[in-house]
Amino acid sequence: MSQAGGPGAYLGRPLARVEDADLLCGRGRFSDDLPVRTGTLHAAILRSPHAHAELLSVDAEAASAILGVVTVVTGDDAKRWTRPFTAAVKAPVEHWCLAVDRVRYVGEPVAVVLARDRYTAADALELIEVSYRPLPAVIATPSRRPALLRRYCILRSGATSSATARSATAIPKPLLPPRHTGSRSRPLTRAIPAARSRGL
Numbered sequence: 001m002s003q004a005g006g007p008g009a010y011l012g013r014p015l016a017r018v019e020d021a022d023l024l025c026g027r028g029r030f031s032d033d034l035p036v037r038t039g040t041l042h043a044a045i046l047r048s049p050h051a052h053a054e055l056l057s058v059d060a061e062a063a064s065a066i067l068g069v070v071t072v073v074t075g076d077d078a079k080r081w082t083r084p085f086t087a088a089v090k091a092p093v094e095h096w097c098l099a100v101d102r103v104r105y106v107g108e109p110v111a112v113v114l115a116r117d118r119y120t121a122a123d124a125l126e127l128i129e130v131s132y133r134p135l136p137a138v139i140a141t142p143s144r145r146p147a148l149l150r151r152y153c154i155l156r157s158g159a160t161s162s163a164t165a166r167s168a169t170a171i172p173k174p175l176l177p178p179r180h181t182g183s184r185s186r187p188l189t190r191a192i193p194a195a196r197s198r199g200l
Contacts, residue, residue: 041070044121046111046128048103052138055102056131058111063127068120072128073112075100102135 022028060072075098084094094100099110111128115121 041114041116042118042121044113044115044118044125045109046113046125046130048099048106048108048110048132050103050132050134051106052135053103053132054135055099055110056133057129058131059129060111060127062129063113063124066115066120066124066127068116069124070114070116072124073114074098075110103132 019028055075058074058076060074063069064072075096078096078098079100082097084096086095097109098112099108103110110130111125113121113124113128115124
């Protein structure tokens with residue numbers, strides 16, 4: 001057995017949970033319960049409605065003129081103030097926090113409004129004028145033979161119907177959560193009533 005406090009001291013041993021009582025009795029505290037610092041700005045994000053398009057222009061002048069709006073950040077600002085993220089793909093793509101030159105998926109952030117309150121930020125968002133030039137969407141299709149794909153569906157699900165098994169277009173349903181670009185997004189917190197906790 002590992003020495004107390006060593007790297008392997010807790011491997012294979014049950015750990016006493018110390019937070020359950022507070023969570024089940026409603027005494028738990030989360031980051032959202034902390035007071036908001038005076039002067040904190042609220043952000044609203046404008047997202048692309050296109051799966052693939054060139055960004056011709058982003059006009060934020062009207063949004064910036066609203067009382068309470070501190071600034072509107074666009075892709076050009078992001079390119080001046082930040083560096084691109086590391087993109088885990090082989091294609092030579094620069095991945096920025098906001099779309100630069102073009103959008104590559106529905107929902108890609110195009111601009112961010114920073115305002116004194118959330119309602120002003122949301123109102124200003126509607127005044128940003130973005131001009132797109134839609135491009136053909138790049139759709140990933142299975143490269144293997146339909147027979148292999150059908151076999152993959154059956155093995156993954158274990159209960160694929162005969163109609164699905166005969167289909168040449170059956171695609172397995174992803175088992176992972178949807179991807180997003182918010183690498184530093186705050187995780188969602190869900191509360192479970194105490195009456196249901198016994199089934200966990």
